Amino acid sequence: xxxxxxxxxxxxxxxxxxxxxxxxxxxxxxxxxxxxxxxxxxxxxxxxxxxxxxxxxxxxxxxxxxxxxxxxxxxxxxxxxxxxxxxxxxxxxxxxxxxxxxxxxxxxxxxxxxxxxxxxxxxxxxxxxxxxxxxxxxxxxxxxxxxxxxxxxxxxxxxxxxxxxxxxxxxxxxxxxxxxxxxxxxxxxxxxxxxxxxxxxxxxxxxxxxxxxxxxxxxxxxxxxxxxx
Amino acid sequence: xxxxxxxxxxxxxxxxxxxxxxxxxxxxxxxxxxxxxxxxxxxxxxxxxxxxxxxxxxxxxxxxxxxxxxxxxxxxxxxxxxxxxxxxxxxxxxxxxxx
Numbered sequence: 166x167x168x169x170x171x172x173x174x175x176x177x178x179x180x181x182x183x184x185x186x187x188x189x190x191x192x193x194x195x196x197x198x199x200x201x202x203x204x205x206x207x208x209x210x211x212x213x214x215x216x217x218x219x220x221x222x223x224x225x226x227x228x229x230x231x232x233x234x235x236x237x238x239x240x241x242x243x244x245x246x247x248x249x250x251x252x253x254x255x256x257x258x259x260x261x262x263x264x265x266x267x268x269x270x271x272x273x274x275x276x277x278x279x280x281x282x283x284x285x286x287x288x289x290x291x292x293x294x295x296x297x298x299x300x301x302x303x304x305x306x307x308x309x310x311x312x313x314x315x316x317x318x319x320x321x322x323x324x325x326x327x328x329x330x331x332x333x334x335x336x337x338x339x340x341x342x343x344x345x346x347x348x349x350x351x352x353x354x355x356x357x358x359x360x361x362x363x364x365x366x367x368x369x370x371x372x373x374x375x376x377x378x379x380x381x382x383x384x385x386x387x388x389x390x391x392x393x394x
Numbered sequence: 395x396x397x398x399x400x401x402x403x404x405x406x407x408x409x410x411x412x413x414x415x416x417x418x419x420x421x422x423x424x425x426x427x428x429x430x431x432x433x434x435x436x437x438x439x440x441x442x443x444x445x446x447x448x449x450x451x452x453x454x455x456x457x458x459x460x461x462x463x464x465x466x467x468x469x470x471x472x473x474x475x476x477x478x479x480x481x482x483x484x485x486x487x488x489x490x491x492x493x
Contacts, residue, residue: 285443286440296427315482320479
């Protein structure tokens with residue numbers, strides 16, 4: 166059940182990531198990218214991480230709802246694997262963003278609404294991890310963690326999408342009244358790498374989540390066998 | 395001194411309502427874990443940050459007497475978040491307390 170029956174998505178992920186990694190470095194830049202210069206190539210790593218994180222956390226949210234609806238323990242295992250992968254993806258996005266910020270703004274962390282929103286959002290998901298660690302009973306743990314996951318996802322969305330829009334001054338692109346990538350991208354050839362990069366990275370992390378979920382299910386089965394042997 | 399008392403009161407009520415409904419849900423989750431006292435602030439603090447930030451910004455506007463229309467969008471967002479939290483809480487609380 167946790168195994169995705171389509172093998173081709175792994176091949177697609179490898180092909181798209183290979184294309185992103187190679188052509189992302191070769192692609193000619195738009196004529197005027199201002200102070201961003203060559204660092205604009207980080208667009209193919211930093212931004213897809215956040216897009217993919219949103220997609221993966223959303224699937225995890227749906228699986229948490231499914232678990233509460235029909236109490237199938239496999240749904241909870243899938244939701245947990247997807248949420249942890251989403252957190253990993255968020256951390257990757259955070260670190261690529263810090264490299265980018267270090268090279269363009271001069272500091273890895275600025276007191277910006279978007280950055281602080283994401284930091285608080287990651288703390289929310291740290292709470293999800295803490296619930297997993299501080300309840301012994303398996304069924305109760307699954308129930309509480311699912312409830313918390315359903316509860317935090319809309320607030321997380323509010324925190325990272327609504328809050329930066331409300332803030333008037335932000336140096337992070339895409340929030341408040343700051344610059345957008347539409348401002349720079351005159352020739353549109355960066356979008357030819359950008360959209361495949363989103364799909365590629367998302368599929369790659371779905372692959373990680375799938376392996377994780379299958380491992381957890383096998384571990385559960387082993388424990389059950391030991392219990393009834 | 396607060397210049398615009400009525401809108402300040404409205405913002406205070408809306409923000410306080412949001413914070414208390416978040417605390418209701420997350421404390422009922424924390425009560426079921428092994429370390430409720432330790433887990434409650436950890437689970438709740440990140441959830442009340444968006445409410446607090448918007449509430450503080452809106453009440454600053456009310457304190458300066460900028461008129462109700464300047465803080466109206468903030469009140470609207472706070473109200474929407476309140477509705478979201480209360481609806482989620484009402485739907486989820488039976489799963490938390492089920493034994």
